Amino acid sequence: MPYDEELADRIRALLDEHDPVEKKMFGGVGFMVGGKMAIAASSRGGALVRVDPSESDHLCELEGVERMEMRGRPMDGWLHVAPGRLDSDRDMQEWIDRGIAAAAAAS
Incomplete structure (x- = not known):
């Protein structure tokens, strides 16, 4: 299943001031x-x-909200957030802010 392009566009718009780099x-x-x-x-x-x-x-x-799993193993520090938790820009921004903070703290 391909990713939701509308969701990606919303993320782009809300992340714009942080100069994000996209990677498929x-x-x-x-x-x-x-x-x-x-x-x-x-x-x-x-x-x-x-x-x-x-x-x-x-x-x-x-x-x-659930832990992200890859090949049956939980990925520590990564969560899958269902579309219903991202309906408003405010909700989306909260998750984006968490992601930015965690990325900044990662060594």
Whole structure:
């Protein structure tokens, strides 16, 4: 399934001031800020968001948020956020801000 281009356009618009670099990957499109992946429009629908790993458990308690898995293994510090949690620009901006902060903190 291809990624949601409308979602990718919304991410682009909200990330614009951060000079993101786009990278196609895993059937979706990722957005790098400061050379680190921050958020991606997922081929599963919704977004993949980089987060502080210490916040993952708490954030996964939210409906529509789950740990990203790759080949059956959970990816620490990455969450899949369902489309319904990204309906408003305010909601989307919150996830983008989390992704930017986690990318900036990544070594």
